[in-house]
Amino acid sequence: MKITIPVENNQETVCFSFGRSPYFLIHDTESNTNEFKANPAVNAEGGAGIKAAQFVLDTGAEALITMRCGQNAADVFKAAGMKIYKAISANAQENLKALSEGKLEELASFHAGFHGRA
Amino acid sequence: MIIAILSGKGGTGKTFVSVNLVAATENAVYLDCDVEEPNGRLFLKPQQLVSAPVTVLLPTIDRDKCNGCRQCVEFCRFNALAFVRDNPMIFAEICHSCGGCALVCPEQAISEIPREVGKVEKGVSGGVHIVTGILNVGEPSAVPVIKQVLNGNQPEKPLTVVDCPPGSSCSVIESVSQADYCLLVAEPTAFGLHNLKMVRHLVQLLQKPCGIIINKADGEYPPLEQFCAETNTPILLRIPYDKHIAERTAAGEIIVREDHLMKEVFLGLLGRIENEAKR
Ligand code: SF4
Ligand code: SF4
Numbered sequence: 318m319k320i321t322i323p324v325e326n327n328q329e330t331v332c333f334s335f336g337r338s339p340y341f342l343i344h345d346t347e348s349n350t351n352e353f354k355a356n357p358a359v360n361a362e363g364g365a366g367i368k369a370a371q372f373v374l375d376t377g378a379e380a381l382i383t384m385r386c387g388q389n390a391a392d393v394f395k396a397a398g399m400k401i402y403k404a405i406s407a408n409a410q411e412n413l414k415a416l417s418e419g420k421l422e423e424l425a426s427f428h429a430g431f432h433g434r435a
Numbered sequence: 436m437i438i439a440i441l442s443g444k445g446g447t448g449k450t451f452v453s454v455n456l457v458a459a460t461e462n463a464v465y466l467d468c469d470v471e472e473p474n475g476r477l478f479l480k481p482q483q484l485v486s487a488p489v490t491v492l493l494p495t496i497d498r499d500k501c502n503g504c505r506q507c508v509e510f511c512r513f514n515a516l517a518f519v520r521d522n523p524m525i526f527a528e529i530c531h532s533c534g535g536c537a538l539v540c541p542e543q544a545i546s547e548i549p550r551e552v553g554k555v556e557k558g559v560s561g562g563v564h565i566v567t568g569i570l571n572v573g574e575p576s577a578v579p580v581i582k583q584v585l586n587g588n589q590p591e592k593p594l595t596v597v598d599c600p601p602g603s604s605c606s607v608i609e610s611v612s613q614a615d616y617c618l619l620v621a622e623p624t625a626f627g628l629h630n631l632k633m634v635r636h637l638v639q640l641l642q643k644p645c646g647i648i649i650n651k652a653d654g655e656y657p658p659l660e661q662f663c664a665e666t667n668t669p670i671l672l673r674i675p676y677d678k679h680i681a682e683r684t685a686a687g688e689i690i691v692r693e694d695h696l697m698k699e700v701f702l703g704l705l706g707r708i709e710n711e712a713k714r
Contacts, residue, residue: 358514361514362512362513363513363514363529364511364513364514364515364526364529365514367514367515367516367517367526367529368514370517371508371514371517371518374517374519389526389529392524392526393517393519393524396517396519396520396524397519397520398520
């Protein structure tokens with residue numbers, strides 16, 4: 318199974334924002350390998366969460382570990398049947414370990430978009 | 436002449452100024468573009484109301500026709516479309532109704548249907564013609580409603596007053612677009628000044644002449660006076676706090692309709708604006 322985590326430029330620290338994170342770590346539990354992909358939505362003018370969610374889906378990931386997630390991205394993931402877990406550590410690898418030990422809970426609340434009142 | 440009434444934040448008395456200005460002349464059009472909280476009608480109490488819906492076009496996708504090519508998703512520069520489980524998914528609040536996805540779809544699987552986002556109400560009160568824009572709760576963009584308010588074939592009157600949304604967002608820019616003059620309503624407080632500076636800056640970018648009304652002007656607030664002097668912004672009127680006016684206004688009355696002196700004050704303001712606009 319592939320698990321993804323939004324990470325900062327150092328590719329280690331979990332990024333506070335999902336849609337605007339510079340990279341996604343994609344961890345493959347079968348081969349135990351990590352891959353880093355640049356987020357194409359990082360400079361999107363609007364709908365960054367949707368675009369980032371689309372990108373993550375298209376990598377074949379089936380689970381996401383994140384600090385926060387916007388409602389729109391969550392809607393995309395829900396429709397796709399993707400699981401969203403709440404990060405408990407600022408370190409990406411620690412979160413992967415926690416997930417494998419069944420210690421992560423599903424993220425329950427999503428924030429409204431930042432696309433703002435036009 | 437079209438005068439836009441603006442304020443940095445809500446509650447400065449923007450609507451108070453707007454309704455009294457139109458009521459003082461009794462021969463004007465009042466356009467309420469503060470569509471999230473259109474309060475002018477509470478004072479003007481328009482009669483003979485006619486209401487029309489405001490709609491935007493929302494794409495809908497016929498799943499049977501869709502071949503999954505994703506061209507619509509890739510086209511949408513607002514990222515209002517996602518492709519999930521072999522089907523495009525649309526986010527109505529993100530969509531800008533550009534119509535592009537329907538054009539690029541090779542299977543004609545996308546059609547556009549109207550979606551109601553608010554309404555525009557028209558009515559009259561004395562010699563004032565009132566147009567009120569009302570945005571449905573939860574709608575992210577006020578612009579379609581404001582556009583319909585501004586372009587609603589108003590009767591010809593010597594004065595049009597546009598009651599703008601507070602702040603300096605794109606809905607304010609839309610509201611101000613046709614104005615000849617911008618009137619900024621400010622309160623003499625630190626918080627009021629900060630917001631006023633942002634609106635003043637916006638008006639300057641739009642190259643509109645402007646002046647300031649200081650409401651609840653009890654005593655001087657030097658930083659505000661200084662800002663007006665530095666930016667060469669004329670202070671057209673100071674309205675001190677008055678218990679009687681406050682009470683009548685809270686009761687939904689328009690003070691110029693019952694107080695002759697206040698009527699003269701607002702007509703005087705209008706005269707000053709006309710002179711300023713000519714400069
Ligand atoms: S109408 Fe325009 S903004 Fe709306 S989904 Fe289609 S392409 Fe995107
Ligand atoms: S462009 Fe048309 S056919 Fe292609 S995915 Fe979109 S709706 Fe389907």
